[in-house]
Amino acid sequence: MNSGAEKSILITGCSSGIGRCVAEGLRADGYRVFATARRAESVAELQAAGFESLQLDLTDSDSIQKAVGAILIRSGGQLYALFNNGAYGLPGAVEDLSRAALRAQFETNVFGWQELTNLLIPVMRTQGYGRIIQNSSVLGIVALPFRGAYNASKFALEGLSDTLRLELRGTDIHVTLIEPGPILSHFRDNALNALKHHINIEASVHRDKYRAVLARLNQQGPAVPFTLPPEAVLKCVRHALTTHRPRARYRVTVPTKIFAILRRMLSTRMLDRLLVKASDQSKR
Numbered sequence: 001m002n003s004g005a006e007k008s009i010l011i012t013g014c015s016s017g018i019g020r021c022v023a024e025g026l027r028a029d030g031y032r033v034f035a036t037a038r039r040a041e042s043v044a045e046l047q048a049a050g051f052e053s054l055q056l057d058l059t060d061s062d063s064i065q066k067a068v069g070a071i072l073i074r075s076g077g078q079l080y081a082l083f084n085n086g087a088y089g090l091p092g093a094v095e096d097l098s099r100a101a102l103r104a105q106f107e108t109n110v111f112g113w114q115e116l117t118n119l120l121i122p123v124m125r126t127q128g129y130g131r132i133i134q135n136s137s138v139l140g141i142v143a144l145p146f147r148g149a150y151n152a153s154k155f156a157l158e159g160l161s162d163t164l165r166l167e168l169r170g171t172d173i174h175v176t177l178i179e180p181g182p183i184l185s186h187f188r189d190n191a192l193n194a195l196k197h198h199i200n201i202e203a204s205v206h207r208d209k210y211r212a213v214l215a216r217l218n219q220q221g222p223a224v225p226f227t228l229p230p231e232a233v234l235k236c237v238r239h240a241l242t243t244h245r246p247r248a249r250y251r252v253t254v255p256t257k258i259f260a261i262l263r264r265m266l267s268t269r270m271l272d273r274l275l276v277k278a279s280d281q282s283k284r
């Protein structure tokens with residue numbers, strides 16, 4: 001199984017950003033791409049662009065099961081790879097996170113991903129091979145202030161992925177984490193919407209900081225230094241799909257590479273100082 005032509009992949013969150021870019025790139029390589037999206041209008045748009053697209057909302061078990069069932073019927077019960085990607089970031093101080101807000105963040109970014117993965121592992125076990133590629137983040141490596149919910153979701157993803165990799169040792173099913181830093185996408189717009197929806201800014205002791213966050217998230221155009229286009233992630237996905245032994249982790253962008261090293265080298269206190277500085281400069 002070396003050429004893209006014989007392989008199929010399910011991708012979540014293909015309406016924009018990294019998911020859309022990876023769907024397009026892999027289709028061009030000859031993969032059979034099942035490009036899923038949360039909203040019906042995104043599915044229609046993807047279909048109009050020639051994709052085999054199905055609705056898959058990660059907060060909804062029924063939607064996940066229906067999408068998997070339909071895809072497996074079309075693919076004759078086989079699937080080479082899964083790219084877990086669809087997610088959003090909820091900015092906000094940890095003390096302002098309601099149970100509902102934190103739960104919503106985990107429903108999409110963690111529980112939905114694991115439910116989908118667990119439906120596909122038996123398929124991969126039966127066929128004897130598979131690739132599970134998890135789109136994590138630099139925020140799955142280090143924490144930043146006002147990113148607690150998202151940080152926690154990506155730390156959870158890292159833990160589940162590391163465990164799963166150990167449990168699948170000895171099989172030909174490979175679990176790979178991709179850890180991007182800032183990537184051009186709709187992420188910031190969607191984070192702004194999540195913030196407005198879930199955080200009671202005026203009631204918060206942090207309201208002045210939120211106003212700064214709102215100004216930052218409202219800014220247009222490329223912002224954070226070292227931001228890369230989504231093709232940087234596509235490159236890693238391609239490698240993880242084609243190489244005999246995919247890496248456990250692909251670190252994308254300079255900030256991810258630097259923080260992965262610093263986290264191992266520095267004391268927590270020193271790392272905290274740097275992270276606060278990075279957060280002040282960051283516009284994401």
Ligand SMILES: NC(=O)c1ccc[n+]([C@@H]2O[C@H](COP(=O)([O-])OP(=O)(O)OC[C@H]3O[C@@H](n4cnc5c(N)ncnc54)[C@H](OP(=O)(O)O)[C@@H]3O)[C@@H](O)[C@H]2O)c1
Pocket residue numbers: 012013014015016017018019037038039042056057058059084085086087088108135136137138179180181182183184185186187188190
């Ligand atoms: N951009 C970055 O700087 C960056 C950095 C590190 C990691 N990442 C990770 O990259 C992945 C993709 O994000 P992106 O940067 O491409 O942002 P994006 O442009 O906002 O794309 C996010 C995608 O996730 C989808 N999604 C949200 N909630 C969903 C749900 N309940 N079910 C299914 N899909 C859902 C969105 O669909 P809708 O359009 O319907 O909302 C959209 O298609 C995420 O896992 C993110 O954590 C991004």
